[in-house]
Amino acid sequence: MKDTAHSAHRRSRGPGRPAALLLALLVTLGLSAGSTFAAAGGHGKAARPTVRVPAAAADAVAAMQPGWNLGNTLDAIPDETSWGNPPVTKALFDTVRAQGFRSVRIPVTWTGHQSATAPYTIDTAFLARVRQVVDWALADGLYVVLDVHHDSWQWIADMAGDHDKVLARFDAIWTQVSAAFRDEPRTLLFESINEPQFNNATDDRKTGLLNELNTSFHTIVRSSGGGNAGRLLVLPTLGCTPSQDLMDNLSGTMSALHDANLVATVHYYGWYPFSVNIAGGTRFDAASQQDMTDAFTRMHDTFVAKGIPVYLGEYGLLSWPDHTHPDAVERGEGLKYFEQLGHRARTAGVTTALWDPFSLLNRATLQWRDPALFAWIRSGWTTRSGTASSDRVFVRKSAPITARTLTLNPNGTAFRGLWQGGTPLVAGRDYTLSGDQLTLTASALTRLAGDRAEGVDATVQARFSRGLPWQIDVLGYDTPVLSDASGTTGSFTIPTRFRGDVLATMEARYADGGNAGQADWTPYQEFNRAFSPDYPGGRTVLTPDFLGALRDGAPVTLTFHYWSGAAVTYHVTRSGSSVTGTAS
Secondary structure: OOOOOOOOOOOOOOHHHHHHHHHOOOOOOOOOOOHHHHHHOOOOOOOOOOOOOOOOOOHHHHHHOOOOEOOOOOOOOOOOOOOOOOOHHHHHHHHHOOOOOEEEEEEEOOOHOOOOOOOOEEHHHHHHHHHHHHHHHHHHHOOEEEEEEOOHHHHHHOOOHHHHHHHHHHHHHOOOOHHHHHOOOOEEEOOOOOOOOOOOOOOOHHHHHHHHHHHHHHHHHHHHOOHHHHHEEEEEHHOOOOHHHHHHOOOOHHHHHHOOOOOEEEEEEEOOHHHOOOOOOOOOOOOHHHHHHHHHHHHHHHHHHHOOEEEEEEEEEOOOOOOOOOOOOOHHHHHHHHHHHHHHHHHHHHHHEEEOOOOOEEOOEEEOOOHHHHHHHHHHOOOOEEEEEEEEEEOOOOOOOEEEEEEEOOOOOOOOEEEEEEEEEOOOOOEEEEOOOEEEEEHHHHHOOOOOEEEEEEEEEEEEEOOOEEEEEEEEEOOOEEEOOOEEEEEEEEEEEEEOEEEEEEEEEOOOEEOOOOOOOOOOOOEOOOEEEEEOOOOOEEEHHHOOOOOOOOOOEEEEEEEEOOOOEEEEEEEEOHHHHHHH
């Protein structure tokens, strides 16, 4: 995955010719840089279990399900810990294996550890560290996918204008990596390049350049001998995008190579408006579901149905989960996304690798940051779970309590009833079911909400015949209250009494009806990029990017939409670097 904010990076000259010759000698003697590095650190290479890799590529990739990404680590710029994760340990892979994963993708950015001039030598210490990390994963019986990662946008993207140098440097990486890992078992796979992209080129030129890289990668690895002669090689579409035209182009490349040990790879992060919460994409609605269905259908029809395995090298949502920011994607909507993705992947016969930069597995504690979320992801590997139209029922404090209805999504299961903890709710008295319409009665909500304190007052579970129960929170709330404010384009916050409600999105329009904000193609601005709720601080933040994009002196009407259904308007005006805000 290409990070939205790239850290500054440095380039090293590499180890120089004497060190490169030493590395070549070690490889020739069968003393890998990884084992030498490990021995020097007192860690010797761990004994490996015998993993029977199926002969057919499709069967081997099926055995890799499910997969996990060691994101923001060896791909971090400039070094392993630069993006906030601690150094990788053997215990990390022990945990990953124990949690049910069967493969790990290890993204590597080689740029800062490779000479920028010919012969483009990779630093021996870095290559040894990569080897050590790969060995630890293999020792846990995991399949491993090793790639060329952020190099794709750092310098490979310039191939159209600097063809020979870029190709030579790319070839040099795979020549050295192939030599270093040539005797590793077939549980190690090579992936030519992550999310390839090319600057200043037509679409046809881009696909031609990618075909050239994939073909050159294939030639180098296969000609290096040893285990590389039959190693599974993973080839991406342009950008790892699962569009039909790009998958057709990749299919053509693979056909021309006449190699049964090839794997296609794409990534999937959902329908963009939902993935980041922009343009009103607050729900995993019909448009989001259709986008997912179509993507996996294309993967199946283009590759799987023809005997070519697909490795979904990354999947997730672009903005959720992220423990460093308020939730851009509503939790229940996110759970429905992951539940259905598991189903679609299984139906299509696609092996998946969860992208995890830091937000899922806490690398310091080796515990899931959100165990309930991971439970949903894990359940989706093998079965379906029932869900509902929402995981929240809001009960307004200043209004009489009335019955509330949710639409069940059984997903092939059967509804078994509602529970509060270990106590079943009574059908007919506490809830009724008509078709897929589940109604919580006014009397049940009165009991569950109690004094209707702001926030979650009670939680019930809808249970189904298989899979996980669907949690429904009952929340007390009243309409949020916003107050006048003043500030600058660099710092502006709206005093907000949320009163138990939860922000869903923000609409921004000028008086003439035009869209306001940096995303000027939609009135509904991006969550956490244009605005962000600070619930503990009692404020709503408007970001400098949003405020800086406003027309000077032009009043803007903001409409804050909340998950209860409440909508509150507010007015802001930018005058130079000053900003004033007025509550309606």
